[in-house]
Amino acid sequence: QVQLIESGGGLVQAGESLRLSCAASGRTFSDYDMGWFRQAPGKERDFVAAISRRGGYTDYADSVKGRFTISRDNAKNTVYLQMNSLKPEDTADYYCAAKTSRTWVGYTTIFAYDSWGQGTQVTVSS
Secondary structure (H helix, E strand, C coil), X not given: CCEEEEECCEEEECCCCEEEEEEEECCCHHHCEEEEEEECCCCCEEEEEEECCCCCCEEECCCXXXXXXXXXXCCCCEEEEEECCCCHHHCEEEEXXXXXXXXXXXXXXXXXXXXXXXXXXXXEEC
């Protein structure tokens, strides 16, 4: 499995931006499609964004489309989540995840992913 470590979370005001990073180690990074999920207190872990192995395909949850951008740098073994125009409802723990399966069936669910980071907290104040 690949090891994943997220960073970049913090406390910001509504309308501000944050960039999350997820550094991977242990396996060839370009063997993995990557995803970002988030989990608010008392709620399920929800899909935010995903990116294919070479970055040619991306997808987003409707709630973040137009505000968040997922990207990756395979030379740096890192996937990013640029979050703009943050809203209080974006407050959550954010997790990156990696999947080895080449199928994209169910990629918006946690079950498609093999490895997870420990999460980074994002708090957006109003």
